[in-house]
Amino acid sequence: MNPPSNISRFTVHPESSGFRLDVFLARSLPSFSRAKIQKLIEDGRVLRNGENAAKKTPVSTGDTVEIDASSVVREAGSAPPPQDIPLDILYEDEFLCAVNKPAGMVVHPGSGVAGGTLVNALLHHVKSLSAGWGAGRPGIVHRLDKDTSGVLIVAKTDETHAALGRMFAAREIHKEYIGMCAGRRPQASGNISAPLGRSRRDPVRRSVRGDGKDALTEYVLLSHHCGISVVRFLPRTGRTHQIRVHASVSGFPVVADSVYGGGRDAAARVAPLCRPFAAGIYKCFTRHALHARRISFVHPGKNVPVSITAPFPEDFKKALGLFTEVGQPAGEA
Numbered sequence: 641m642n643p644p645s646n647i648s649r650f651t652v653h654p655e656s657s658g659f660r661l662d663v664f665l666a667r668s669l670p671s672f673s674r675a676k677i678q679k680l681i682e683d684g685r686v687l688r689n690g691e692n693a694a695k696k697t698p699v700s701t702g703d704t705v706e707i708d709a710s711s712v713v714r715e716a717g718s719a720p721p722p723q724d725i726p727l728d729i730l731y732e733d734e735f736l737c738a739v740n741k742p743a744g745m746v747v748h749p750g751s752g753v754a755g756g757t758l759v760n761a762l763l764h765h766v767k768s769l770s771a772g773w774g775a776g777r778p779g780i781v782h783r784l785d786k787d788t789s790g791v792l793i794v795a796k797t798d799e800t801h802a803a804l805g806r807m808f809a810a811r812e813i814h815k816e817y818i819g820m821c822a823g824r825r826p827q828a829s830g831n832i833s834a835p836l837g838r839s840r841r842d843p844v845r846r847s848v849r850g851d852g853k854d855a856l857t858e859y860v861l862l863s864h865h866c867g868i869s870v871v872r873f874l875p876r877t878g879r880t881h882q883i884r885v886h887a888s889v890s891g892f893p894v895v896a897d898s899v900y901g902g903g904r905d906a907a908a909r910v911a912p913l914c915r916p917f918a919a920g921i922y923k924c925f926t927r928h929a930l931h932a933r934r935i936s937f938v939h940p941g942k943n944v945p946v947s948i949t950a951p952f953p954e955d956f957k958k959a960l961g962l963f964t965e966v967g968q969p970a971g972e973a
Contacts, residue, residue, distance in 0.1 A: 648806045652703040655854065661688060662695040665707060667853060668809040710810075714885040719873060720749050720776055722763035724802060725756065729765070731948050735779035735863030735941035737766060740950040743789040743927045749776045762794060765784075769794065782808060782878065790817070790932025791950035806859055806945045808878060813937040817873040818862075820921060820929035820959055823905040825864050832857045832886040836879045840969035845899060846881040848889055855879045859869070859885040863970045867907075868895065868921045873922055879934035883930060895921060895959075897928035917966065930954055 650668050665677045665686065680686050681695045684709040688697060699705065728740035741758055742745070748759040762779055769779035769786070771846075779794040781804045793813075794803035807808060807813050837852030839845040858874040869892055873883045884900045887893055893902030907918040936947040960970040969972065 644909050647849055648707050649808075650705045650707075650806070650809060652699045652701055652705065652873035654701045656699065658698050659702040660695065661686070661693055661697045661699055661705070662704065664699045668705075669707070669805065671728075677707075705817055705943045719778065720755070720757070720760050721765065723755060723809060725761035725766050727758075727761045727765045729743055730791060731946070732766075733941070735797060735939070736795050736804070738791055738793050738935065741784055741789060741792050741932075743787050743953065743955075745794070747782050747783045748787050758792070766794070766796065768852075770796060770797050770798045785881065785884075785928075787927035788817075788848075788930045788932060789950070789953050789956075791935050791948050792932065793935060793937075793948075800940055804937075805935060807937060807940065811876060813935065814873055815932065816885055816934040816936075817875070818931050818933045818956070819883065819887065820895040821871050821887055821892035822867060822895050822902055822918065822924070823868045823893060823909075825867075826859060826861045826869055826890070826892050829858070829860045832859065832890055836882060840855060846879070846885050851959075852880055853877075855882050855886065855969060859887075863954050863963050863969045865963060866917040866919055867910030870963065870970065873930075884928065895929040896925040896946055897930075897961065899928075902928065917962065921959050924955045924962075925936055926955070928955070929959065 652664065662674060662677050662681060666674045684692050687701065687706045689694050689703055729737055730740050731738040738920045739758065746753045746757045748757050759776065759780065763884055774822060774933050777832055779796065781793055781795050781801060784790065784792055788900060793804060795804055833856045834848045835850065835852035836846050837849035837857045839847040852878060856876040859874060860872040861869060862872055863870040875882055882895055884894050888900035888902065893900050893906065896904065907915065910918045930948060931952060934947060934949045938944070939946045963970040
């Protein structure tokens with residue numbers, strides 16, 4: 641029998657065996673704070689194998705953990721105002737929509753950003769949105785960095801929001817990014833597995849840490865010329881700044897990503913004869929060169945496969961055109 645639509649259900653996999661119940665849920669539901677999860681456990685809103693359990697209870701492989709998503713306390717504050725900001729909607733039905741977020745747009749208000757966000761635009765263009773996990777985040781199930789462009793899913797109902805949250809946690813939603821990278825030529829394909837956590841020097845940055853959260857990124861090299869690579873990234877986990885950090889520690893940081901080693905000085909480190917091409921790529925970008933190209937999943941309301949692709953923005957088109965001009969494959973157009 642399927643659980644009610646407001647119940648999120650998770651199965652414990654071997655890599656999570658031995659975690660405390662609250663730690664397991666905090667890793668499975670990154671939108672929830674540990675304190676909020678602990679409160680839900682105390683209120684009897686969490687079941688382990690059909691029974692209430694203490695927050696310190698260790699989970700084991702094969703355990704089923706259920707949490708009542710409808711009981712989440714919404715964050716205080718009023719909803720942000722709708723704003724008539726242009727919005728590129730790639731897909732829409734009664735359950736969800738997908739938008740093509742431009743680079744430079746913040747997903748939701750916060751950290752001193754009160755307006756001009758994707759949420760402000762959604763509230764103007766979309767008739768209904770899920771309540772989300774806070775007053776300032778209606779419809780928001782996952783996020784993209786401010787300067788990352790591309791496809792992002794938005795929930796229109798609370799039931800869809802809960803279902804998508806379960807699917808993200810279970811890694812049933814597959815994301816594909818295209819990035820321009822500088823430095824070492826990547827292998828034809830590979831996996832980058834390195835746990836990530838907040839940097840001890842700068843809490844805004846992420847770094848590889850032994851006590852960090854597991855993070856796995858697969859990649860495929862699409863093209864390479866003069867120290868610049870076109871790379872398809874397939875993140876298998878969804879950690880903050882994951883692709884950018886993993887690319888950086890692997891020796892091919894994202895072009896124009898000055899936070900993680902891909903700043904413009906990287907173009908000057910290539911061989912002298914290659915510098916004009918590398919400089920030309922850098923001139924295309926005023927932000928880090930990462931685009932969320934495609935997202936694929938089984939539709940939670942229709943039970944059919946869905947794949948949504950975001951067209952390349954102008955900076956990517958120009959950069960890919962430079963590869964074509966020198967006779968190199970330009971990746972996936």
